[in-house]
Amino acid sequence: xxxxxxxxxxxxxxxxxxxxxxxxxxxxxxxxxxxxxxxxxxxxxxxxxxxxxxxxxxxxxxxxxxxxxxxxxxxxxxxxxxxxxxxxxxxxxxxxxxxxxxxxxxxxxxxxxxxxxxxxxxxxxxxxxxxxxxxxxxxxxxxxxxxxxxxxxxxxxxxxxxxxxxxxxxxxxxxxxxxxxxxxxxxxxxxxxxxx
Amino acid sequence: xxxxxxxxxxxxxxxxxxxxxxxxxxxxxxxxxxxxxxxxxxxxxxxxxxxxxxxxxxxxxxxxxxxxxxxxxxxxxxxxxxxxxxxxxx
Numbered sequence: 349x350x351x352x353x354x355x356x357x358x359x360x361x362x363x364x365x366x367x368x369x370x371x372x373x374x375x376x377x378x379x380x381x382x383x384x385x386x387x388x389x390x391x392x393x394x395x396x397x398x399x400x401x402x403x404x405x406x407x408x409x410x411x412x413x414x415x416x417x418x419x420x421x422x423x424x425x426x427x428x429x430x431x432x433x434x435x436x437x438x439x440x441x442x443x444x445x446x447x448x449x450x451x452x453x454x455x456x457x458x459x460x461x462x463x464x465x466x467x468x469x470x471x472x473x474x475x476x477x478x479x480x481x482x483x484x485x486x487x488x489x490x491x492x493x494x495x496x497x498x499x500x501x502x503x504x505x506x507x508x509x510x511x512x513x514x515x516x517x518x519x520x521x522x523x524x525x526x527x528x529x530x531x532x533x534x535x536x537x538x539x540x541x542x543x544x
Numbered sequence: 545x546x547x548x549x550x551x552x553x554x555x556x557x558x559x560x561x562x563x564x565x566x567x568x569x570x571x572x573x574x575x576x577x578x579x580x581x582x583x584x585x586x587x588x589x590x591x592x593x594x595x596x597x598x599x600x601x602x603x604x605x606x607x608x609x610x611x612x613x614x615x616x617x618x619x620x621x622x623x624x625x626x627x628x629x630x631x632x633x634x
Contacts, residue, residue: 363579383572396551397583416551416576503584511550519549 349407351388351418354399362399371425382412385419391540393417395530398503402432431538441497441505443533445470448493448509451516452486460487470494506530552580558588562595
């Protein structure tokens with residue numbers, strides 16, 4: 349099964365520090381130790397696990413599917429997805445920040461809503477929220493998302509957009525719905541597919 | 545569908561679970577929630593890495609490896625703490 353996996357710089361697993369071998373070399377975990385199986389992402393899981401490098405991986409043997417990831421006792425790197433780079437990361441963070449703005453607009457007072465409508469510049473979004481005085485909750489999230497897109501990175505920005513969706517909508521379902529939008533954004537630009 | 549607002553942990557919850565995480569004692573669901581948090585929270589990522597280093601270093605310590613003067617200073621500090629003297633200088 350073809351799936352996706354985020355790794356830290358140098359093809360290192362972000363949580364265990366495991367250095368992945370070159371593409372093509374299989375890595376195995378004990379089949380009877382499901383807690384030690386190798387994790388990977390379906391297309392829809394990708395926004396949850398952002399890191400520096402995105403790889404296409406092949407899983408072999410049984411595949412356990414859970415809510416936000418899949419796991420298998422055997423896997424190998426196939427190829428690094430070069431499209432996931434700092435430039436696309438910044439574009440994605442910006443898109444998530446603008447999504448946060450769009451989600452918030454119906455919940456804002458008219459003056460602030462008018463000030464933010466159609467504004468695509470992230471600095472201008474932050475400035476508009478600051479000018480409005482102590483921001484209501486939704487506007488605070490919008491400013492936070494824009495600030496993070498400018499100065500922190502896509503993982504935090506996309507999470508803030510999902511948090512805003514969760515607060516404005518019906519909790520976890522709205523959070524996951526926003527993640528689904530993010531998954532589509534990434535899949536369209538990176539050519540990600542759900543593989544079998 | 546659960547009504548939980550987000551799928552992961554808060555920073556406070558993560559701090560409470562860090563030892564279990566590093567010792568491999570979390571359930572699969574809790575481990576997923578723990579690692580979901582780490583993907584976007586640089587502060588917690590740093591904290592977990594520091595705790596990992598502390599545990600690795602502490603795991604190498606044995607009673608015999610502690611210098612006598614350090615052992616005496618620690619024992620004096622613990623005795624003072626037990627008497628209600630707080631955590632002042634040993």
